Each structure stands twice: as C-alpha cells, then as structure tokens.
Amino acid sequence: MTMNDKKIAFIYCVNNRELYEESVRYVRSLYVPEGYKIEIITIEGAKSITSGYNEAMKKTDAKYKVYLHQDAFIVNKNFLYDIIALFEKYPKLGMIGVVGAKTIPRNGIWWESTQRFGKVYDSHTGEMKLLSFKETELEYEPVQAIDGLIMITQYDIPWREDLFTGWHFYDLSECQEFLLAGYDVGVVRQNVPWCVHDCGIASAENGFDNDRKKFVDVYGENVQRLNKTFLPLVSILIPTYNRLHYFELALQSALNQTYENIEVIVCDDSMNDEIERLISKYTCKYDNLTYIKNPVRLGQFENDVKLFNLARGEYINYLMDDDLFHPQKIEKMMNYYLHDKNNEIKLVTSHRQLIDRNGNFLKDIVSTRRLFESDTIIDGKMMADYVLMSLINYIGEPTTVLFRKSDLDEPFGTFLGRKYLCNVDLASWFNLLAKGKVVYISETLSYFRIHDDQQSQSIEMQLNGIIDFAHSIIEARKKGFLQSDRNYELALKHWLDYINRFIDEILNNSEITEIFNSNISDRIGEIQKYKLLMETEYHKLVQQLKRTKYDFNIDINAENNSHAMILRMVGKNKKVLELGCATGYMTNILTNLLGCEVSCVEYDAVAAEKARRYSNNVIVGDLNNFDFSQHFQKGEFDVIIFADVLEHLYDPLDVLKRVKPYLSANGEILVSIPNIAHCSVIAELLQGRFPYKELGLLDNTHIRFFTRSGVIKLFQDAGLTIKEMNRTVCPPEQTEFRTNLNVFPQQVADYLRSLPHADTYQFIVRAGLVN
Structure with missing residues (x-):
C-alpha cells in the first residue's frame, strides 16, 4: 500500500463509547495544516490491543498514525503541526510519545526507571494532576519506552500480537521493535502537557505480571544493551593487597550493582597469586571486569593513581578491597548526576555503615554519624570548612564517594601538589569541593569494614593524618576554603589542640615512645615545622579578630540600635x-x-x-x-x-x-x-x-x-x-x-x-x- 504523507489516522481500541466520543471531540478540534486530512479508525471488540492496532494499521494508507487510548484527550491545538514538523525534520525518528523512560529497569517496569522524561495530566492515583518527569532540552529525548496512552508513528512496524495477547507491555514491545529496526523512539519536548489521560487508578491484573516476564525474556538482552548506550560509564576501581576473603566479597558487591553501565578494574598489589587464581572464575563470566597483576608492588598511592589512569568511565568510584557496596549504590548516586543539568554537583556521598571483620554492624562513630535525615545538597566549600574545622572526615573514605573523572585535575590523593600519606581521600575530595556542590544521601550505600589489619589504626598513619590536615588548613584559602577568619581560627585552634594531646599521649606512654622514636622519628621535624607555622598563624589571626569583631562605636542616642x-x-x-x-x-x-x-x-x-x-x-x-x-x-x-x-x-x-x-x-x-x-x-x-x-x-x-x-x-x-x-x-x-x-x-x-x-x-x- 502506498502511504499518503498528507494524512493522519487516529486509531482507537474502544470498549467505552462515552470516553471515546469525548476523545474524538478533542481530535476534531485540532488545527489541521492546509492540504492535510485526518481520519478516525475505531476497533471495537478487539481480543487484544496489539491485534486491534494491527487491524487498524492495515485499514489506512495514512503515513502518520496516532494510537491513543479512549481516555486520552489531546489538548495541544497545534498537535498536528508539531508532530509533522518533527517527523519531517528527523527521518530516523520512528515513534514519539509524551512520557517515557530512557532506561528500563531489569524488571521491565518503565516508570521505575531513574531516567523518566515528559509530562501529562494524569489520574492514575485517583486524582487528576500533573505528572511531570525530567525536562528535555532537545526537540525530542531519545528513549527506550513511551507510555501507550499515545504513540505516534511515521512508519509501520507490526505490533507483536503473537507475544502480547492482552493489554499490557504492548507499548514497550513496540518501542523495542522500532529500536531493533534502527529507528529512534522519543519523548517530545512540551512547554505545557499535550495530553490529559483520565485513566483512573491503574490495575496490575489481567495478566500484567505474565506480560512483564515475557517482555523481559524477549527483549531483556536488548534493553540492557541499550541501557548501556544511554547511561554514562562508571568505573569501579578496586586496589587490592593480600586480602583474599574480603576482596571476593567486595568484588561481588561491585559486580552486582543495579546500574547498567559499569566497568570493574582490579589492580592486584599482592605479594602472592591467591587473588589472581580466584578472579579467573569471574573474568570468564563478566566481560566488564578487568584484572591486572602489578609485576612490582606499587604501594597504596601509586596503585590508586594507576587505577585512575586505567579507568575509561566518565565517573569513578573506588572500592577498597575490605569494604562493600549496597547493590543500588551506583544507580542512586548516578541519579543525581543525571539530573544535574548545569554540572554543579562535583561529589556524591552517603551515610556509610561500619561493619566488623565478620560483616556485623557496628555503632556509628563521630565521622560516620548520619549528617542529615534526608538527601541534602550542600555547597562544597561549606562542607570543606566543616571538615577542616572539625578535623573529621564526614565525607567518607574512597569507597563512599562517586565523582566525575574530568573534575579531578590532580592525581588521586594529591592536594595542591602534595601527595598525602594518610588523608588520600580527603586530598581529592578537597579538590572537588572547591568546584561545586556535594550531595549527601542519607541512606546507607556503603559498608566500611573495621579490622585489625588496617593501616589507619597505626600510630604512623595517625601522625601522617595530622600532618596532612595541617597542610590542608594552611593551604585551604588558596582553594576558597576557610574564607571566614573565624572559621580559619577554629581550624587552626582545633589542629593545635589535637596535636598537643597526641604528643602528650605518646610522651606519657613509654611503649609508644619507643615505637615513635625508632620508626617515625623522621616525621617529628615536619610536625614541629607545621606546629610553629600554625601557632604563628593562629596568634596573628586572634589578634586581628579581637580588633575587628564585637568592637563597635556606639551613639547612645541612636534610635534603631x-x-x-x-x-x-x-x-x-x-x-x-x-x-x-x-x-x-x-x-x-x-x-x-x-x-x-x-x-x-x-x-x-x-x-x-x-x-x-x-x-x-x-x-x-x-x-x-x-x-x-x-x-x-x-x-x-x-x-x-x-x-x-x-x-x-x-x-x-x-x-x-x-x-x-x-x-x-x-x-x-x-x-x-x-x-x-x-x-x-x-x-x-x-x-x-x-x-x-x-x-x-x-x-x-x-x-x-x-x-x-x-x-x-x-x-x-x-x-x-x-x-x-x-x-x-x-x-x-x-x-x-x-x-x-x-x-x-x-x-x-x-x-x-x-x-x-x-x-x-x-x-x-x-x-x-x-x-
């Protein structure tokens, strides 16, 4: 049949004449471009929506077809002008709708996607109100799924009545058929909603779950492939060293992420081949897993940097080999980046749960206490001030934070040219905080393991952390942190108080003193240098503050004072x-x-x-x-x-x-x-x-x-x-x-x-x- 490119067919499957007739009244009120004509095709008594649509498709020579529900009302008077202009401009655009999703979850339910677009007036909750998702800046947003309330095509692809014999998942199936045929499916840009959908409270009966499973079985592989093309790649980077059991648990938590587009890279710095032998059963199963055995031990800092340079992802999340991810960690964190139109977010973190060597939950400590009861977006410099004034890493360890690779302009673990020895994570967090905002997710999305083998528990690492903090505070103002003199004063004072207590504890403990003198005496000189510098800065600032704050001239006759x-x-x-x-x-x-x-x-x-x-x-x-x-x-x-x-x-x-x-x-x-x-x-x-x-x-x-x-x-x-x-x-x-x-x-x-x-x-x- 030769298609008539000046004709638009409106196609209904009808079982309620009253609703249908009201919908048709809206169609007949639309502005029709000169030279075009419309026709209404009604299928009553259809055994399924796919069979009804196929029957209607064969009845008309109209190039443009609008498949819509009988309870859908088109309120955009320029609807015909808009769809024809889109289709003529974009020949690859096969089908459009008003709401839909760029990605489809593994369960096949599009409205549970984190990447939903479009808007419609809708009554699926029992109340008519605006249902609005993410806006698109394009004329149409390429998606994998559009809702079947209205589906507008410029090409004919048969509806899969061989698969879907009821009233569910016909829409997602047709979207996949268009995508498999090489066409785009899109959600149109709408300043105001084009449609009203008076559907009432939705029902999941009449074979919904059977159709859902069928959709996943038939199209699941293609859906996952397309999810990857629509989502930015996230690199999960695992540096590992001689911790076989913990490492496997960490690896499994990375591979089991619900986010669809990840790569996992493991850099093994171990002194044996245990991890190399273990990981072979995973590399043959997961094509997104890369394993590298370092021929010479690099150490923590260089291993982290090597992983960073190997990462292909736009976004990066380290995973320490003794920690764990929540299955939805990456998905939930990426949702904030995907909605961040102006790229203002530079770091996403969350509450992290302490666990012991056996995975049992431990009580929060000061640094892991939940900062907010709900998800909160914070100015990065304000967060940096909070950390620097308290000398506490409230942001989290490398496992906790997801960040954009291009936002980090110094090697991981470096702050203003200095390689940190303990606060490796904070060195990079400070670089990111200087550039924008932080998202704190109140839900627990990572698990930080406490055990006896951790370096962070040693006196040497604690001392390195004190020195790292000293450098951060002294250099902070170059990055726009601690601009308030009062905040700067508090940071200096807390550091001085802490180092004095720390040294007193060492000097009063002969056993620790012996270790201190024999193993890390070379750090004393650096500590003394920073202590003198911090004391000088502090006393200078205190004198300045006393001259300026809470020191006023008063006119006793002033009326509004x-x-x-x-x-x-x-x-x-x-x-x-x-x-x-x-x-x-x-x-x-x-x-x-x-x-x-x-x-x-x-x-x-x-x-x-x-x-x-x-x-x-x-x-x-x-x-x-x-x-x-x-x-x-x-x-x-x-x-x-x-x-x-x-x-x-x-x-x-x-x-x-x-x-x-x-x-x-x-x-x-x-x-x-x-x-x-x-x-x-x-x-x-x-x-x-x-x-x-x-x-x-x-x-x-x-x-x-x-x-x-x-x-x-x-x-x-x-x-x-x-x-x-x-x-x-x-x-x-x-x-x-x-x-x-x-x-x-x-x-x-x-x-x-x-x-x-x-x-x-x-x-x-x-x-x-x-x-």
Whole structure:
C-alpha cells in the first residue's frame, strides 16, 4: 500500500463509547495544516490491543498514525503541526510519545526507571494532576519506552500480537521493535502537557505480571544493551593487597550493582597469586571486569593513581578491597548526576555503615554519624570548612564517594601538589569541593569494614593524618576554603589542640615512645615545622579578630540600635554586671558617661584586657560554667546586661537562673537577642541556604536561635517577668544577606513581608524578678 504523507489516522481500541466520543471531540478540534486530512479508525471488540492496532494499521494508507487510548484527550491545538514538523525534520525518528523512560529497569517496569522524561495530566492515583518527569532540552529525548496512552508513528512496524495477547507491555514491545529496526523512539519536548489521560487508578491484573516476564525474556538482552548506550560509564576501581576473603566479597558487591553501565578494574598489589587464581572464575563470566597483576608492588598511592589512569568511565568510584557496596549504590548516586543539568554537583556521598571483620554492624562513630535525615545538597566549600574545622572526615573514605573523572585535575590523593600519606581521600575530595556542590544521601550505600589489619589504626598513619590536615588548613584559602577568619581560627585552634594531646599521649606512654622514636622519628621535624607555622598563624589571626569583631562605636542616642537602647534603659549611677563585655565598648559609656560602677565577665582574655581600660573588675570566665558566688554577692546589682550574649551560650536558661540571685529586689535584666524569624532568614531557607556570617542574625558563633515566642518562654522558664519588649527593625534588603524578595512569586513575597516580626532584627527585653 502506498502511504499518503498528507494524512493522519487516529486509531482507537474502544470498549467505552462515552470516553471515546469525548476523545474524538478533542481530535476534531485540532488545527489541521492546509492540504492535510485526518481520519478516525475505531476497533471495537478487539481480543487484544496489539491485534486491534494491527487491524487498524492495515485499514489506512495514512503515513502518520496516532494510537491513543479512549481516555486520552489531546489538548495541544497545534498537535498536528508539531508532530509533522518533527517527523519531517528527523527521518530516523520512528515513534514519539509524551512520557517515557530512557532506561528500563531489569524488571521491565518503565516508570521505575531513574531516567523518566515528559509530562501529562494524569489520574492514575485517583486524582487528576500533573505528572511531570525530567525536562528535555532537545526537540525530542531519545528513549527506550513511551507510555501507550499515545504513540505516534511515521512508519509501520507490526505490533507483536503473537507475544502480547492482552493489554499490557504492548507499548514497550513496540518501542523495542522500532529500536531493533534502527529507528529512534522519543519523548517530545512540551512547554505545557499535550495530553490529559483520565485513566483512573491503574490495575496490575489481567495478566500484567505474565506480560512483564515475557517482555523481559524477549527483549531483556536488548534493553540492557541499550541501557548501556544511554547511561554514562562508571568505573569501579578496586586496589587490592593480600586480602583474599574480603576482596571476593567486595568484588561481588561491585559486580552486582543495579546500574547498567559499569566497568570493574582490579589492580592486584599482592605479594602472592591467591587473588589472581580466584578472579579467573569471574573474568570468564563478566566481560566488564578487568584484572591486572602489578609485576612490582606499587604501594597504596601509586596503585590508586594507576587505577585512575586505567579507568575509561566518565565517573569513578573506588572500592577498597575490605569494604562493600549496597547493590543500588551506583544507580542512586548516578541519579543525581543525571539530573544535574548545569554540572554543579562535583561529589556524591552517603551515610556509610561500619561493619566488623565478620560483616556485623557496628555503632556509628563521630565521622560516620548520619549528617542529615534526608538527601541534602550542600555547597562544597561549606562542607570543606566543616571538615577542616572539625578535623573529621564526614565525607567518607574512597569507597563512599562517586565523582566525575574530568573534575579531578590532580592525581588521586594529591592536594595542591602534595601527595598525602594518610588523608588520600580527603586530598581529592578537597579538590572537588572547591568546584561545586556535594550531595549527601542519607541512606546507607556503603559498608566500611573495621579490622585489625588496617593501616589507619597505626600510630604512623595517625601522625601522617595530622600532618596532612595541617597542610590542608594552611593551604585551604588558596582553594576558597576557610574564607571566614573565624572559621580559619577554629581550624587552626582545633589542629593545635589535637596535636598537643597526641604528643602528650605518646610522651606519657613509654611503649609508644619507643615505637615513635625508632620508626617515625623522621616525621617529628615536619610536625614541629607545621606546629610553629600554625601557632604563628593562629596568634596573628586572634589578634586581628579581637580588633575587628564585637568592637563597635556606639551613639547612645541612636534610635534603631539595640546597644544604645539598652544603655538608655540603664540610667545613671547604677551598679551594673555586664556579661560578655567584649572589648568594653559598652563598658566605656556605662562608666564614663552614665557614671555606673561596672563589673564584667568576658570569655576572651585578649578582649577582657582591653575592657579593663574602663572597669577595675573584669573577670575572664566562661558563662556556661561560671561560678558567680566566687566573685559577687547575692542581690548586688541594679542591672545585669546580656547584650548579644545569650545566643552564644549552650544553655542560656541555666545561665539566667544562676545569675538571677545576684539581681537586687527591684533590679532589671536587660537583654538584646537576634530574631531568627526575620523574613530574610526565612527567604534564605526557602532557597535551601543557611548562610553563616561574621556578624548578624546568623553569626557563625551563634549556638542558640530565638523567635519572639522563644524569648518570652526563656524568661518565663527562668522565673523572670518581662516588663518591656522592644525591637530594632531592618528591611530584608538591608540585612547582611541583602535579600531580594522579588525573586519569589508575588504571593510568596507578600506573605514573607506580612509575617509577624518579618522585619524585626533584634528583640530588646527589660525583665525583673517575679513578685
């Protein structure tokens, strides 16, 4: 039969005339290009959908055929123009639909794929709503499967009624037939959905599972082959050394991944041939497995680099030979990369489960505790700061992380030209973190084995790790890490504290000292060099911070300044206890302008020394555990001031309760405290950010956060009566975040502005004892 390229046939298998007639009304309302005509072909009483479609195909000479369900309604008026333009432009495009999947899982169920595309209004849940998958930037996205609600062709390939005699998997079968014939199958790009599918709650009865198994049996091999062509190659790299039993378990966990396109490369650095003999039974079975026996032992670092250079994959995941992968590890991690249109993600990690030598679960340690309860995307530099300030590898060992090979511009285990001896993984993670974002998957996707043979347990490796961290911290700012002086200070301080404790433990243990002196004495010089450098940097930074942070000039008459408002509340000639006086910028005014007798408690000794210019009684102490009874008399003070202090304390309620007895009967506690419910903070949260700053609402040294109700409850629980509550205000665009609410839809912006205390920057509280 000669095909008429100016004709479009709409083909239905019908068992509900009412639905069918409504669908046809939509078809007849479409714009028809000049010179074209449409026809409607109805098959009633078909024994299967494949037989009905084959019967209809033979009845028409239309080149273009639209196979659609009777409950599918085409709402795109330009539908005919759009499909004809696509088919004329792309002769290889055999069939198109509105939703589908690029890859098909091994079970054959396309909608369980991680690579779904398209959109449709759909009621399969019982409620009509938009079903939207991944967008395509192409005119059509090449896929393996399109849903049978609407299937549009420009070529005729018989439907497999010899295989599918019911109402399921006819659509996926026809897609595979087109693909096997060399045509493309595609999901069209839609700005708005082309179709409404009023299917109601789907049923998996009437032979669904039998048809599913038949589809997998007939097309499974081709599906897996095509999955590989549609998915980027991931290289799983296994460096191994003399751990036969653990290695085989690790290898099996790599080969059993659900992700369809992997290669596994093993580099054997063992001193014997046990692994070589073992792996032969796997290499003959898996064509994606490569085994290499190093003729000369390379060592961990060089073996890792060799594997990296051998990898053909676009993405890489190391697997240490004593660790294990979850079967879906690569698939779940790759799903984030496959949805990352702008290539912003540079590293994907997850929670990892500690296991013992027998595979039994162990309790989490600090480094393996779950960071988030749900999957979270984090700024890479923020994550790097978190690791550097804590000296803890929260990201994970090489087994844990999946990354893009091209993103790593230094050899694996190298950071800014230095080969790391212990923190080999962190060296590369830092390189990646500097370039973009991190995904943390809360689900356990890898298993980190703890056993006696690990090098990381030795004194030498611990010492190497300390040196590696020192290098990371000193060089961090070259990569954009630790840009906040406060963060840099904390990283330096924690490293110095740690090395001092470590050396003390060695020097106090004669057995360890003997090992230390005999085996790793050459490391002492490097430790001493870094210790001197870190101490110099730390003290220089501390002095700089004391000159700049929490040291202000105050105009006591300023109307919208919390400190000025507190000073005006104090009045003259009072006996004042100022808690957290910093460098004494308020103490100066209290003493010299208001004539008050001021006692102070300040945590920082350097700042306290400056405050002594204005008070003769400045005590260095930590309010979290300060013993007021050792310094003051009960009922001694007319005024106690917490100016921007409570939010820095671990337990502000406890501190208020403990200081309360030192207030005179008619005395007052004056407090200023930031409002975490300011609309600029909420706006940041809505955009997935919680940006700590040097100063302000999210000062990077704040521990506790308060709303107005939280402030009121705090004072109530402390047994204090709030006499007066004032506030300072700041429009969102003038906060440290420079928030522009106009980036949100108008309704959202208006709602944020209307929130109670949306513009309240700080609360100022005047409180007294309960009568």
